[in-house]
Amino acid sequence: MSSLINNLLFYNNKIIIAGPCALESKEQLKNCVKFLRTLGIKAIRASIWKPRTTPSWDGLGINGLHYFLEETFQHGMIPASEVLTSQQAKKIVETVQEFDPNAGIILWIGARNQNHIEQRLIAQVLAENLPNALLMFKNQMWEDEIHWLGIYDHLISAGYPHDKLITVHRGFSPGQSPNPENLRNIPNYEMAMRVKNKLEIPVLCDPSHIAGSVDKVFHIAETALLYDFDGYLIEVHDNAKEAKTDSKQQLSFSEFEKLLQLLLLEEKVVKIHKQAV
Numbered sequence: 221m222s223s224l225i226n227n228l229l230f231y232n233n234k235i236i237i238a239g240p241c242a243l244e245s246k247e248q249l250k251n252c253v254k255f256l257r258t259l260g261i262k263a264i265r266a267s268i269w270k271p272r273t274t275p276s277w278d279g280l281g282i283n284g285l286h287y288f289l290e291e292t293f294q295h296g297m298i299p300a301s302e303v304l305t306s307q308q309a310k311k312i313v314e315t316v317q318e319f320d321p322n323a324g325i326i327l328w329i330g331a332r333n334q335n336h337i338e339q340r341l342i343a344q345v346l347a348e349n350l351p352n353a354l355l356m357f358k359n360q361m362w363e364d365e366i367h368w369l370g371i372y373d374h375l376i377s378a379g380y381p382h383d384k385l386i387t388v389h390r391g392f393s394p395g396q397s398p399n400p401e402n403l404r405n406i407p408n409y410e411m412a413m414r415v416k417n418k419l420e421i422p423v424l425c426d427p428s429h430i431a432g433s434v435d436k437v438f439h440i441a442e443t444a445l446l447y448d449f450d451g452y453l454i455e456v457h458d459n460a461k462e463a464k465t466d467s468k469q470q471l472s473f474s475e476f477e478k479l480l481q482l483l484l485l486e487e488k489v490v491k492i493h494k495q496a497v
């Protein structure tokens with residue numbers, strides 16, 4: 221594992237990236253940074269550009285970028301955000317360079333963003349300009365292992381280093397598939413593990429976007445413990461019920477603490493069980 225990725229490890233050796241779905245205000249950010257720091261979480265997610273299913277509020281955009289970086293860097297945290305276009309990647313590069321060109325940052329390509337030309341451009345802009353950027357890519361919306369693996373090939377072919385890539389399993393759009401648990405997106409944990417073994421990069425589970433609602437986030441995060449995920453990308457918000465995006469699935473601070481405790485406890489149980497068999 222690269223030292224950048226090592227920096228993200230939580231004390232049970234899992235990578236945890238947590239924070240609100242979208243950056244909404246300075247106050248929200250300050251509250252979330254303060255809360256996550258006290259728990260020892262090192263990376264905070266908050267999207268400044270939001271892809272939406274139907275046209276609506278789509279993030280603070282460039283206006284939020286500067287203070288997102290300022291607040292996180294000031295407190296020694298690693299900011300994480302989605303990037304949709306190479307134009308946005310360039311803006312991020314310019315703004316990071318105003319602070320510190322060597323700053324650690326995590327950017328990700330989301331599930332909806334499957335224009336490979338743009339994916340490669342994003343990878344190229346970041347690889348050439350930000351030596352300490354980790355690039356994550358989520359699986360695409362539809363279930364197709366070859367396509368998921370192909371995203372990695374595109375990023376590598378654009379010059380992104382293998383040891384700075386992470387992938388995220390956020391489930392697949394249900395479409396007409398049976399969905400007895402009524403999940404927002406259907407996981408395929410076995411596929412996620414095959415992708416991990418083939419690509420030899422860390423794979424995170426995103427229980428928030430698989431579940432779609434708080435109660436199911438717990439169940440999905442616990443189920444993921446039975447697989448060899450390297451950690452989690454989780455949504456948590458200081459005023460979850462009033463969140464501007466994904467309000468049903470964002471955990472409150474107390475729910476997030478409860479989930480972490482459960483995961484820590486259950487991971488021990490799973491380990492003991494695995495050692496015993």
Ligand code: PEP
Nearest residue numbers: 241330331332358390429
């Ligand atoms: C998100 O992480 O908030 C998001 C938009 O996720 P996805 O790309 O998985 O839909």
Ligand code: MN
Nearest residue numbers: 241455465466
């Ligand atoms: Mn979200």
